[in-house]
Amino acid sequence: MAREGAVRGFGELESSVMDWLWEHGEPATVREVHTDLAKQRQLAYTTVLTVTDNLFKKGWLRREPAGRAHRYEPVASREQYGAMLMREALDVSGDRQQALLAFVGKMSLEEAVALRAALSEFERRISGR
Missing domain, CATH: 1.10.10.10 (Winged helix-like DNA-binding domain superfamily/Winged helix DNA-binding domain)
Incomplete structure (x- = not known):
């Protein structure tokens, strides 16, 4: 990386x-x-x-x-590379909440469903359930 x-x-x-x-x-x-x-x-x-x-x-x-x-x-998958780019973009955005709102606002329905599933999985993992 x-x-x-x-x-x-x-x-x-x-x-x-x-x-x-x-x-x-x-x-x-x-x-x-x-x-x-x-x-x-x-x-x-x-x-x-x-x-x-x-x-x-x-x-x-x-x-x-x-x-x-x-x-x-x-050393990283294509998906990991994409995640690193998104992380960097979020870090330099200034207002992270507004950047996230703008990002989500450009998603297709399928992408929004995938994001919701990823967030649910992440919440399950960090809560230990």
Whole structure:
């Protein structure tokens, strides 16, 4: 995860790499990431290598040796990343209640039902029931 609690949105290529790794679901080499991403747009292997290494240095990926290369995987799920972004947005909002009201006001009925269920589950967990 991002170091020092700072969550930032990913750049375009960082998002592509993270999306690919999340969808892939298992550790992968830069060669594997590059091979697939290069099918959609012209991309140098070294560019993907640099972006992947930067994501590792930022704390978003972990890596393990794989011969002369490394296998990379995200340290957080896509859902955990989304939650971190929402937490950061709430922290910088100024008036949290107004920010939450504005956020809820843009939800679909299905999202509101999911939020209510998540809040109920959270309340059960913290109350020990």
